[in-house]
Amino acid sequence: GENVEQHPSTLSVQEGDSAVIKCTYSDSASNYFPWYKQELGKGPQLIIDIRSNVGEKKDQRIAVTLNKTAKHFSLHITETQPEDSAVYFCAAIERGGGADGLTFGKGTHLIIQP
């Protein structure tokens, strides 16, 4: 089955600086990679996703890059703000394959220092 590794487990950055979270996956058949933000006591909220036919996707201050050859993908947050503080999860799945459950990384606790 799929295995997703996520690093770092905790990331502390100054407000206004950039944050980068990295994930690797094991199953080359995976073709969809969403990122979720989870605040305390809430369910995960999708913030951006990327499909395997593109290498990069941006949405305002958030971007995701994908390297299929190396089987890794990264989340980039620029101009960080206090409200970006949360736990971020990457995930992978082979859409259209036999198992349609997402495989998640263990999460990154992002702390924005004022």
Added chain:
Amino acid sequence: DTGVSQDPRHKITKRGQNVTFRCDPISEHNRLYWYRQTLGQGPEFLTYFQNEAQLEKSRLLSDRFSAERPKGSFSTLEIQRTEQGDSAMYLCASSSAGTGQETQYFGPGTRLLVL
């Protein structure tokens, strides 16, 4: 609110008791998923439905767990003879398969504590 809803939000029970959780997906989403999340971990897939058919079960779903989606709308997850190891957040998600927009949207979760 047109998002995924779950009920109850919190449940405390004693070991050996049965519990049932409910999930109402986004209207017209034909896929519904259950995940379990323990402290400090990412969600782990348990099972999913396409309409009323249960199509996939993780090996995490022991015989004490059963899920239903009788009319292809809301779903229930029942845990029989609860154990302390069942303490976790149970998350429900829904998606619209076949439209090219298969993003999974999560509910707020039901936090279970087994004493």
